Each structure stands twice: as C-alpha cells, then as structure tokens.
Amino acid sequence: MRSNGSIDEVVRIAKRWNGAFLWARVDGRAYLIRDAVVLDAAKRAFARLDRLEPRLDEAKRKLRPFERHVESIEQRADGLSDSLDDKGLSEAERERIQARLQKLEQERRSAKAKAYEAETALEELERQQEEQERIAEKELERILVDAIRAGRSVRAD
Numbered sequence: 001m002r003s004n005g006s007i008d009e010v011v012r013i014a015k016r017w018n019g020a021f022l023w024a025r026v027d028g029r030a031y032l033i034r035d036a037v038v039l040d041a042a043k044r045a046f047a048r049l050d051r052l053e054p055r056l057d058e059a060k061r062k063l064r065p066f067e068r069h070v071e072s073i074e075q076r077a078d079g080l081s082d083s084l085d086d087k088g089l090s091e092a093e094r095e096r097i098q099a100r101l102q103k104l105e106q107e108r109r110s111a112k113a114k115a116y117e118a119e120t121a122l123e124e125l126e127r128q129q130e131e132q133e134r135i136a137e138k139e140l141e142r143i144l145v146d147a148i149r150a151g152r153s154v155r156a157d
Contacts, residue, residue: 017032019034020034020039021034021039022034022038022039022042022144022147023156024144026144026145026148028154028156029157030156030157031142031144031147031148031149031150031153031154031155031156032153032154032155032156033144033148033153035147035152035153037152038143038147038152038153041143042140042143042144045136045139045140045143046136046140048081048132048135048136048138049129049132049133052125052128052129052132053109056122056125056126056129057126059118059121059125060122062118062121063115063118063119063122066114066118066119067115068114069111069115070108070111070115071110072091073104073107073111074103074108077101077104077108080097080100080101080104081101083097084097084098085145092100
C-alpha cells in the first residue's frame with residue numbers, strides 16, 4: 001500500500017474495502033479501482049523501486065558496524081575528555097589522557113574513512129530510490145487518470 005494521505009485516512013479506506021484495490025483522489029473526487037489490468041500496471045510501475053529495497057537493506061547492514069565502531073570511539077573519547085575536568089590530575093596523567101585522546105581521534109578518522117565507501121554506496125542507492133519513486137508516482141498518476149477516463153473505476157465518495 002502506498003499513500004500520500006494521513007494514517008487515519010489510509011486506515012479508514014483499508015477497512016472500507018476488502019481485497020486488492022487502488023483508491024485515489026483526483027480533482028477532488030475519490031475513485032475505487034479493482035480492475036486487474038490496472039492493478040497489475042500499478043504494481044509494475046513500482047517494480048523497479050521494490051527491487052531496490054534488498055540492495056538498500058544490504059547497504060544499511062554494511063554501514064551499521066562502521067557507525068557502531070565510530071560511536072564507540074566517540075564515547076571513549078568523551079569519557080576521557082570528561083576525566084580531564086578532574087582538578088586533582090597530575091600533569092603526567094593529563095598528558096597521558098591527551099595522548100590517548102589524540103590516538104582515539106586518529107582511530108576515529110580512520111574508521112570514518114573506512115565508513116565513507118559504505119556511506120557513499122548507501123547515498124547512491126537512496127538517490128536512485130528517490131528517482132525511481134518519482135518516476136513510479138508519475139506513472140501511477142497516469143495509470144489512475146487513464147483508468148478513470150476509461151471507466152475502469154467507480155466513485156468512492
């Protein structure tokens with residue numbers, strides 16, 4: 001199910017009719033379409049978009065370990081930074097903490113660089129998803145208007 005309407009409207013519509021259907025509001029009028037040919041055409045309009053989903057899920061899965069690693073480094077660095085507020089630290093302890101912070105910063109930069117490739121791949125897939133969504137929605141709009149004009153719908157007001 002895809003909708004540009006509110007959740008309440010989607011739930012109300014879904015409860016009103018059973019089975020597969022398209023419901024659309026065109027020029028202020030509501031239409032119900034159950035025609036199998038039209039439903040199949042609508043499904044095909046979104047097929048490329050649907051095929052991207054597994055690739056997007058995989059790209060997100062690959063990125064997660066990098067994100068967790070960077071977050072872990074940042075949390076350790078925050079803890080060390082907070083320890084610098086201790087007024088009772090000796091100069092030697094303070095220098096050891098500063099050295100560990102520098103090492104963590106290098107580790108963070110390295111981890112971010114490794115994550116860059118995974119982030120870039122995900123961003124490209126998200127760009128493709130947005131483009132495919134735009135194309136599919138435009139095609140669906142054409143399908144709906146054609147179906148309404150061809151009498152393959154009923155008024156659902």
